Amino acid sequence: MFDYYFKLGLRSLRRNRAxxxxxxxTLAVGVAASVSTVTILxxxxxxxxxxxxxxxxxxxxxILPVQGYVPGEKPGFxxxxxxxxxxxxxxxxxxxxxxxxxxxxxxxxxxxxxDLGSFFAQGMAPTRDFFAMFDAPFLYGQPWRExxxxxxxxxxxxxxxxxxxxxxxxxxxxxxVMVLGRPYLVTGVLATWDVVPRPHHIxxxxxxxxxxxxxxxxxxxxxxxxxxxxxxxxxxxxxxxPGYQGMLKSGCTWLQFxxxxxxxGDRAQLQQYLDAYAGEQRKLGRMPRNAPNRLYDLNxxxxxxxxxxxxxxxxxxxxxxxxxxxxxxxxxxxxxxxxVRATEVGIRRALGATRRDIFRQFLIETAVIGLAGGVxxxxxxxxxxxxxxxxxxxLGTVAHMDIPMLLLTFAMSVTAALLAGLLPTWRxxxxxxxxxxxxx
Amino acid sequence: xxxxxxxxxxxxxxxxxxxxxxxxxxxxxxxxxxLYIVNQRxxxxxxxxxxxxxxxxxxxxxxxMERGSHERQLAEQKRQAALLRALPGVMSVAQTSQxxxxxxxxxxxxxxxxxxxxxxxEVSTYFTPDSLVKTYGLQLVEGRDFRPDEVPExxxxxxxxxxxxxxxxxxxxxxxxxxxxxxxxxTLYKGNGADDPALRVVGIVERLQTQVGQVKPRGEHSVLxxxxxxxxxxxLLYAVRAEPGQRxxxxxxxxxxxxxSSTDRMLVSIDTLEQHRKERYRADQGLSWMLIxxxxxxxxxxASGIVGIASLWVTQRKKQIGVRRALGARRIDILRYFLTENxxxxxxxxxxxxxxxxxxxxxxxxxxxxxxxxxxxxLAGAVVFWLLGVGAVYGPAWRAxxxxxxxxxxxx
Numbered sequence: 001m002f003d004y005y006f007k008l009g010l011r012s013l014r015r016n017r018a019x020x021x022x023x024x025x026t027l028a029v030g031v032a033a034s035v036s037t038v039t040i041l042x043x044x045x046x047x048x049x050x051x052x053x054x055x056x057x058x059x060x061x062x063i064l065p066v067q068g069y070v071p072g073e074k075p076g077f078x079x080x081x082x083x084x085x086x087x088x089x090x091x092x093x094x095x096x097x098x099x100x101x102x103x104x105x106x107x108x109x110x111x112x113x114x115d116l117g118s119f120f121a122q123g124m125a126p127t128r129d130f131f132a133m134f135d136a137p138f139l140y141g142q143p144w145r146e147x148x149x150x151x152x153x154x155x156x157x158x159x160x161x162x163x164x165x166x167x168x169x170x171x172x173x174x175x176x177v178m179v180l181g182r183p184y185l186v187t188g189v190l191a192t193w194d195v196v197p198r199p200h201h202i203x204x205x206x207x208x209x210x211x212x213x214x215x216x217x218x219x220x221x222x223x224x225x226x227x228x229x230x231x232x233x234x235x236x237x238x239x240x241x242p243g244y245q246g247m248l249k250s251g252c253t254w255l256q257f258x259x260x261x262x263x264x265g266d267r268a269q270l271q272q273y274l275d276a277y278a279g280e281q282r283k284l285g286r287m288p289r290n291a292p293n294r295l296y297d298l299n300x301x302x303x304x305x306x307x308x309x310x311x312x313x314x315x316x317x318x319x320x321x322x323x324x325x326x327x328x329x330x331x332x333x334x335x336x337x338x339x340v341r342a343t344e345v346g347i348r349r350a351l352g353a354t355r356r357d358i359f360r361q362f363l364i365e366t367a368v369i370g371l372a373g374g375v376x377x378x379x380x381x382x383x384x385x386x387x388x389x390x391x392x393x394x395l396g397t398v399a400h401m402d403i404p405m406l407l408l409t410f411a412m413s414v415t416a417a418l419l420a421g422l423l424p425t426w427r428x429x430x431x432x433x434x435x436x437x438x439x440x
Numbered sequence: 441x442x443x444x445x446x447x448x449x450x451x452x453x454x455x456x457x458x459x460x461x462x463x464x465x466x467x468x469x470x471x472x473x474x475l476y477i478v479n480q481r482x483x484x485x486x487x488x489x490x491x492x493x494x495x496x497x498x499x500x501x502x503x504x505m506e507r508g509s510h511e512r513q514l515a516e517q518k519r520q521a522a523l524l525r526a527l528p529g530v531m532s533v534a535q536t537s538q539x540x541x542x543x544x545x546x547x548x549x550x551x552x553x554x555x556x557x558x559x560x561x562e563v564s565t566y567f568t569p570d571s572l573v574k575t576y577g578l579q580l581v582e583g584r585d586f587r588p589d590e591v592p593e594x595x596x597x598x599x600x601x602x603x604x605x606x607x608x609x610x611x612x613x614x615x616x617x618x619x620x621x622x623x624x625x626x627t628l629y630k631g632n633g634a635d636d637p638a639l640r641v642v643g644i645v646e647r648l649q650t651q652v653g654q655v656k657p658r659g660e661h662s663v664l665x666x667x668x669x670x671x672x673x674x675x676l677l678y679a680v681r682a683e684p685g686q687r688x689x690x691x692x693x694x695x696x697x698x699x700x701s702s703t704d705r706m707l708v709s710i711d712t713l714e715q716h717r718k719e720r721y722r723a724d725q726g727l728s729w730m731l732i733x734x735x736x737x738x739x740x741x742x743a744s745g746i747v748g749i750a751s752l753w754v755t756q757r758k759k760q761i762g763v764r765r766a767l768g769a770r771r772i773d774i775l776r777y778f779l780t781e782n783x784x785x786x787x788x789x790x791x792x793x794x795x796x797x798x799x800x801x802x803x804x805x806x807x808x809x810x811x812x813x814x815x816x817x818x819l820a821g822a823v824v825f826w827l828l829g830v831g832a833v834y835g836p837a838w839r840a841x842x843x844x845x846x847x848x849x850x851x852x
Contacts, residue, residue, distance in 0.1 A: 009782075019748070022744055022748070026741055029737055029741070033734065033737075045488060050477065065556045066633070067558065068557060068558045068559070091627065107503065108503060108505055108705070108707050112535070112704065118707060119707070120503075120707055120709070125662075149569065180730070181505040206808075236549075242596060242597060242598055242599055242600050243596070243597040243598060243671070244597070308807055308809040309723075310810070311723060311727050313807075313808055314477070314727070314804065314808055314810070317473065317803075317808075318470060318473075318734060318806075319733070319734070320738070321469070321470050321800070322468060322470065322734055322738065324464045324466060324737065325467055325470070325741060326741060328462050328466065328745070329463055329741050329742070329744065329745040329748075330457060331459055332456065332459040332460065332463070332745050332748050332749050333744075333748045334746070335455065335456065335459070335752065336748045336749060336751060336752035337754065338753075339752055340752075340755055388726075423455070429465050434508060
């Protein structure tokens with residue numbers, strides 16, 4: 001019977017082509033709009049390290065002078081990064097399973113190949129634990145050794161893209177590359193690392209959805225060579241010693257710090273450490289604000305720094321409002337379509353079909369429309385995402401469809417169409433056969 | 441116009457009317473809000489930077505891997521600037537520490553008293569050894585540009601010397617001294633410590649946006665400081681003003697001239713103020729286009745909904761229309777009947793839509809930090825949907841009016 005109603009549905013769709021096309025198009029547009037915006041929102045707000053995000057913590061302490069302090073205010077940009085002094089103290093603390101401190105570096109890469117001129121590249125200067133903490137996938141080699149962190153050795157981990165640009169697809173581990181004006185020994189090459197949002201790049205204007213880092217050098221090496229940092233820095237007045245060494249001794253905040261704990265339950269322990277640390281520093285005359293010391297796990301950190309900006313949420317909300325409109329519209333159009341078929345219903349009822357049969361037939365017909373709308377909506381969503389990813393590199397990394405989204409699209413459009421079809425279908429069932437037959 | 445029979449007919453078949461009214465309401469709520477957001481974003485993106493003839497400006501940025509001594513760096517800077525100035529078609533060159541709307545640069549806090557607790561303003565700092573006023577074509581409204589003897593040469597690695605004079609934008613000056621109208625000769629402090637440098641105001645420019653171009657008034661809180669800096673990250677940036685229409689040609693020539701002039705290992709890159717502006721507002725433009733697309737689709741879908749329901753009614757009432765026509769109703773009466781009926785439904789939809797739009801706006805204000813909707817947008821939205829309603833129903837209504845009176849007699 002299902003088969004028969006399905007065929008009837010298809011046949012009926014062909015009967016009034018303009019109306020059918022309009023319905024399918026309306027549904028498809030509504031579904032495409034909501035699916036494409038939700039896909040982007042979903043990718044943007046996704047948890048990049050689901051198995052450990054609740055035990056990765058960013059410490060936020062306030063070392064600014066008392067002036068201008070409003071008790072209870074939320075930490076701002078100045079507090080969201082860390083000074084060199086505090087970062088070094090935290091690094092040597094032994095708290096947690098792993099710790100890392102990092103900052104952005106950028107500069108010239110000079111390829112050995114003569115056919116390629118020197119070019120600009122952006123990277124990070126973290127400590128060794130960074131790679132394990134953020135699940136960086138290695139294609140060749142491994143991270144540098146602990147000793148390299150201690151000595152500030154000139155070693156480097158390349159991104160796959162940079163490695164291929166410099167030496168092609170061969171394994172460059174053990175070779176030296178000229179980066180930032182200095183030869184660095186390659187210890188490893190990362191495989192393509194396309195996690196979004198980039199968990200270690202949440203801070204900074206575009207980092208979370210930006211391009212991959214092209215290289216990684218030890219934090220200690222970058223500091224030893226006084227490598228200028230590429231990113232935001234916040235200083236307060238007391239930075240009076242000039243030059244790089246002056247900056248290291250100052251209260252300027254420019255570093256990002258992460259703790260990895262053994263379990264999420266260790267949060268209290270970390271908080272205790274942080275409070276104790278702040279207490280000690282206060283004895284030394286630092287941190288005069290006595291502001292609360294805070295911890296943010298990865299997901300809290302993402303929402304604190306508003307990884308998903310309000311524009312993306314706005315787009316998703318409006319898209320759902322739009323889908324709602326499309327559904328109301330479909331209800332109206334289905335009503336129009338079914339009501340002209342009262343005669344057909346009358347005859348079928350007179351020939352013995354029950355209300356249930358009629359209901360089933362019309363619902364299947366609606367489902368056919370929903371299915372067609374879904375397929376078309378999916379195609380439109382693909383097109384919309386392609387257009388969006390053309391708009392900017394950042395959106396390009398988030399604007400792609402994943403399988404769960406694909407299934408959701410289908411489920412959503414068919415359910416939506418069925419819901420929209422309920423009222424018109426019920427109305428169609430109310431036809432009294434006698435009246436219909438009489439009026440012929 | 442006989443409203444009562446229309447009303448009673450409507451009351452007998454409410455479903456269609458409700459569907460149309462709901463569509464109008466949802467569309468109006470979304471349309472009013474999206475149009476407002478688009479307008480706001482466009483207004484933000486259209487703000488002037490303060491730079492005259494923006495499309496003639498391009499930037500040469502140079503990173504030299506062999507930076508050498510303080511003296512060598514000073515000589516290099518002067519040589520590179522002279523080289524650029526000598527290119528035919530270049531009107532003016534100014535070295536600068538940052539570029540307007542480039543989203544990369546520095547802010548600093550300024551104070552008007554040494555022991556003041558909170559800063560008077562957070563300003564964006566443009567350090568320049570040349571005349572950025574001239575190259576950018578900034579409009580001096582008070583005072584003068586820097587004199588060559590006011591430009592210190594500072595080695596950032598070892599020296600804490602700071603310029604003695606400053607040029608402010610009018611917005612920054614008004615923020616710092618809200619009650620004054622004349623600012624030249626006043627003193628500012630960079631920091632509130634006892635030995636933080638003092639700066640004497642020598643000039644006021646009408647406008648110069650910051651490197652970020654914030655939406656708030658802060659977007660124009662900029663200061664110009666005269667200094668030739670060495671050390672630090674050693675990234676040199678030259679703003680170049682080309683003669684009208686010469687920019688694209690000069691961009692290539694400038695890059696080649698710089699590259700050819702030195703055997704040092706260096707990175708040279710070129711970009712334009714036009715690119716910076718485009719990048720700065722890319723997200724706003726993207727959102728605007730998306731919202732415009734949604735609005736157009738919204739109108740189309742609502743119109744199709746009205747056409748659909750109206751056609752349904754015409755089909756359903758074919759016989760009644762025939763009877764009315766047979767009893768003496770003119771075509772215009774039938775037409776007017778449908779138009780009035782639709783206008784009544786649309787009006788109900790518009791009324792509900794205005795409430796819904798305010799509700800949606802309230803949600804956007806509280807959840808997404810958007811601005812409050814001015815009433816003009818609601819009125820505009822209402823007019824749009826009245827017109828849309830009349831336009832959409834006209835086709836089916838005309839078909840209804842064309843039904844011949846004989847229809848009434850044909851079937852039982």
